[in-house]
Every structure is written in structure tokens, then in C-alpha cells.
Amino acid sequence: MTDRPPSATDVLIVGAGIAGASLAAVLAPWRRVVLAEAEDVPGYHATGRSAAFWHETYGGPYVQPLTLASLETLLNPDPAFSDHPFLSPRSALTIGRTSEAAAVDAFVAEFQAKGVDVERMSGAAVATKIPRLRPEWSEAAYEDACRDIDVGGLHAAYLRAAKRAGALLATRAPLRKARRVGDGWRVELGEEEIGAAVIVNAAGAWADEVAAACGIAPRGIQPYRRTVLQVRLDVAVPAELPLVIHVGGQFYFKGESSGRVWLSPHDETPSIAHDVAPEDWDVATAIERMQSVVDWPVAAVERKWAGLRSFAPDRIPVFGPDPHEDRFIWCAGQGGFGIQTAPAIAGLLAAQLGAPPPSGAIGRVDPLPFAPARFT
Template sequence: MKHFDVAIIGAGIAGASIASEIGEDRSVLLLEAEDHPGYHSTGRSAAFWTESYGGPLVQPLTSASRLFLENPPPEFSESGFLRPRGAVNISRDDEQHLADQFLSDFAESGLSMDRWSWEQAAALVPNLKPIWTHAIHEPDCRDIDVAALHAAYLRDAKRKNVELICRAPVSEIRKDGGMWELSARNESYRATVLVNAAGAWADGIARMAGVKPVGIQPLIRNMVQIETDPPSSPDMPLVVGLDGSFYFKPEAGGGYWLSPHDEIPAEPGDVAPDELSVAIAIDRFEKVMDVAVRRVTRKWAGLRSFAPDRLPVIGFDAGKDGFFWFAGQGGFGIQTAPAAAKLARSILLGQAADASLHLINARLYEASRFAQDR
């Protein structure tokens, strides 16, 4: 039976990033149920980084991640992971209140936001229908290279001697003599600290470990790739509906990626695109853009997992020693990964937080906030 200081369950962006952060200071085991890390959620991201995404209580984690994503340490990556994109958040002529509320929500954040007219928005979004008269421009929105970031975290973890084992779904967890014992792929492992970075499976892992779940719910998000006439402009920004009903952005080759911004409750597992959701996504897109949809070229779905208050869960469980939550990161887990992993490191290792996290209120994300409900 192998012994580790820390065992991490789940090698998506959450597990890979925290493994990278603590690998130099602790012996670390990283267990992944699938053949390859990042299969379910990380590998199905819409691949954008925008500071308003997730709301004002998530925004500090996103903002604190920017420097690392743009200029990572040279030993981590030779290049950054962000490329300029920009975003335009829009609402109809009878929905000014949505634009007003959006600006109000981020009034104290320091984010770069500008209220625009339809004419200004249409200059960046060709073929935008004129009913979308309220617009807020976010110039700092970026595309993010999700695959490269995830691979860099895994590579860095390997450099720090983290032991990654794939095709190793955990079948049993028990506490014995102050140590966690895990069974996975007919092998047994022991660890002082168990990190639950299992995404959609986080509550199931908690139950297996004798820990009360916090209520993390997997939600299906559908994505569609289409061809249109006329085609998209490569310089067009991300377009987001302020009513929360759609977002889309241009794709290489003149197409678009779009989503109905749906959240369909689901059980953890491999999810497939829903035909009704695909049709809804296209219908909503056609209500925004004066273009003809020629064909669907690709469609897929992924899981986004949220705690009841839609904030990440980062920290030790209040009722079980040595059980560390790093889950509930919803659709913002990739864009917040650097800051979230640094925060998790400081809590897990009992160290002072990195200077880049000085604007983050870590208490918002503590696992213990759910203790009174348990």
C-alpha cells in the first residue's frame, strides 16, 4: 500500500491545478477515473475568460488569475493562455433594467465596462438586429486555451513528482488511524489529506468517505457549432445575453459557437447534446443575428457543477478531519483556476496566501459555510 501526504480525486482543471500548486511541498497522488484527464467538463469548455462571468462574488478569483494566465512562470509555460476577444453584453430595447443592473453589480469592482448604443455594438457585431439597443462592452474579455492550460498544469505536476493514475475510479474510501485509505483499480493507497476535486462526482465522493454532501448539483450545458451566411468575422467579440439566455462567439473558418446558456439538472456521467436545446440555441441566435444558419457542424454537452449558493467550495470539511473540498466551480473553474489553486494551497498547507489574492475574501468559499445546514 503506497503512502502519500495528499490524495486528490479528479484530474480535471481543479485536481490538476491544486496538484501543481502543492507538488513541491507534499507527496501527492492524483487519481482520475477516465482514460484521460479532463474528459467530462474541462475538455468541453466554451473557452473564454471574462471577469463578469459567474457574478461579482466570483469575479475576484477571475481577476486574480489574469496575470498568471497572461504571463505564466517560464518553468510552467513558455507562452500565455489568453488571446484578445472582447465581449458585448446585450439586451432588447425594453430591457434597459438588465443593463442597469449589470453595471450596478460590478460598480465597485474596477472592471473595464462601457455602456454602448446599438450603433456602437453593431460596429463590432455585424448583422446584429436593431432591437438589441442596450449594450455593455467588456474590452478585457479573452479567449483561453483550455487544453494548453490543463496540459501545463499536468506537466508541472509531473515535474514535481505528482503520481497521476488514470482509469482508476475510486471504489472505496475509509478512515483508519487518522489516515485515509482508498481503493482504486484493485490497488490501495493511504493519505493524510484527501482532496475532493471530483467535479460532478464531488458529493458522491463525500458520501463514500462518510462526509455529508454540500449539495453540489451537476447541470448540463449544451454547445452548438454552426455555419452561417454571411460567415462570422474573426474579430467579432463574445456576445452575451444580459437575460442569461444565450452566448455566442465566432469560430475559425467563419462559423459560430453558441449556447442557450441552459442548465439541465443531471446525474454525474457522460452527457450527450440534447436536440431540443440545440434547436433552442439556434432559435435564440437567429433572434439576435440577421444571418442565415446553413448547417450544424458540431454539437456537444458538458457538465457544470454548482454548490447551492453557486460559489466554489474550497477548504477543509467542518465535520471530518483531513477531508478537503475543491469543487463546485461551475462554468468558471477554468478562468479562476490559478487563483483558486493558490488559495487552496494556502489553506491546505496552512501558509500565508499569495500576494495576488489580497482582494479575495476566502471566507466566501469555505466549506464550513454549509455546516449549519447539515
């Protein structure tokens, strides 16, 4: 363990990925916090395997308010939190074949109605954004405001802020079992036992397992395997290439450095919670789908990895008190957009746990649509 947990705490946060770390940082100035991580280091699973972008339309219209509200923290952080921004310029194209023009139209209309700055493109205008684009991929929605995220830097900043505010981080400390005692919980945490007034379940793919260990009914948080790889090309592709996403959800890719690209087949293979690895079939599928869009010969697969994205049944994040046990708090189901929504979710949830209400754009987000009670 990084820190030996005390005998008691106000809030025990289970999971030290981006969800748990961001909540600990916001809440620790106001409550005693222990951040418990089952692995040797925080952020080993989903957080450490992110495709690392902020994309306002990613995740759909219900996630968009959380993404937009998080922008200011990521782009212009408080100097006490970070002396540099966590975002760098990119841009995004949501593209489709000629036969998918109606789907692109619907995408643009849906998000323009929410105030997103998204521009409809077609034909030659699309080809100017993507070198050697195949002509049938003629329809697109362009977003200039897409950004890359320094995921490692953001996660580390949250951990530092939590520590400065007095939060304790315990690694190699899985929650084995918890029982209600009086006004709180007695928790078996690794080889230790700790008392906690409140448990926050920020365990990602393990969220339903943690709930079961606490005697709480699961919320149907399902992990899915997602594959990402870095390839070196036999053609020159600029690093500032837009993030390119299929309107039908079959792939995404973006420039990583000159002649190198990150890509994913946008796979969602149901999985149990474990340390996943990429499958050769998914790697091959990713390359095939990219090459159906662009004439880019692949020289080598330089890196490949997989992570778990976890979704609630309605694919919307779940945060707030369990409807049957108000001392058990959910912070789960962030899918692939947990990094870009972390500031908003942390601010809104911390306010429910005793921190001051968030100001600015985060304070204007209604948390009710994300409450666990929606499943009852």
C-alpha cells in the same frame, strides 16, 4: 493507470480535470501528491468541453475576485510553467433588448462598483460590434478585457508541472470507498488500496458521490447539462467577433473562425453525473436564440457537444476543509468558470494544505466566502 499509486501519500486529489491538476501542480513541490482520475485520460468531462473564455464578470460578483486574481498567471505565466500565454484577445458584450435596458444598467453599475472596466453602450454603438444585429437588441455592456483561453494548453501545463514536482497521476482509478484510519484514510482506488493523510475532492459532477463514498455529508453539488455547438454560417462573420452574452442568461455565442460561430442556449438541465450528450431540442434552441439576435442564416451544424457544470446551492465555488472532517477537503462547485478561476483556487487551497501563501493578486483574495462551513 498511468502510474501505480504508492502505498501511502500525503494528499490524494480525486479528479484530474483543471481543478485537480492545478492544485496538484501548486502543492506537489511541498507535499507528496497522488492525482487520481476515474477516466482513461484527465480532463475528459467538464475541462475538455469548455467554451474556453476568460470573462471577468462571468459567474457574478462573488466569482469575480477569483477570476481577476487568476489573470496574471494566465496572461503572463512563469517561464518555467509555460513559454507562452494562455489568453488571446477577444472582448465581450452583455446585451439586452430595448426593454431590458434597466437590467443592463444594473449589470454595469454592479461591476463598475467592483472596479471592472465595463462600458455602457446603446443603439448604433452596439450594432458596430455585431454584424447584422437586429434593431431591438440595442442595449449592451462592453468589456474590452475579455479573452479566449487555451484550455487544453493550460490543463497540459498543470499536468506537466505536477509531474515535474513529483506528483503521480493514476488513471482508470475511481475512488470506490474510503475509511478513516488513525490520522488518515485507507482508500480503495480502482483495484488498488492507498493510504492518504488527506483527501481532496476535486471530482466535479461526482463531488457529492465521492463525499458519500468517504462517509462525508454531501454539500448539494448539483450537475447541470450545458450544450455547445459550432455552426457554419451563410454570411461572413469575423473570427474576432466579441463574446456575446444575454443579460438574462439565455444564450452566448462567439466567433470561432471566419464564418463559423460557437453558441450555447445557456441551458442548465439538472442531471446525474454521467457522460452527457447534446439533445436535439437544445441544439435547435441555441440556433433559434442566436437568430433572434442576428440575421445569420445557418448553413450547417458542424459540431455539437454537452458537458456538466456543477454548482453549489449558492452557485459559489466550494473549497476548503469539510466542517466536520478536516482531513477531507472540498474543491468543487466551480460551475462554468472553473478554468478562469483555477490559478486562484489552486493557490489559495494549496496554502491551506501546506504550500506557502500565494503572493500578488491571489494572496489578496479572502478564501473565507468559499469555505464549505458556510453551509452548516
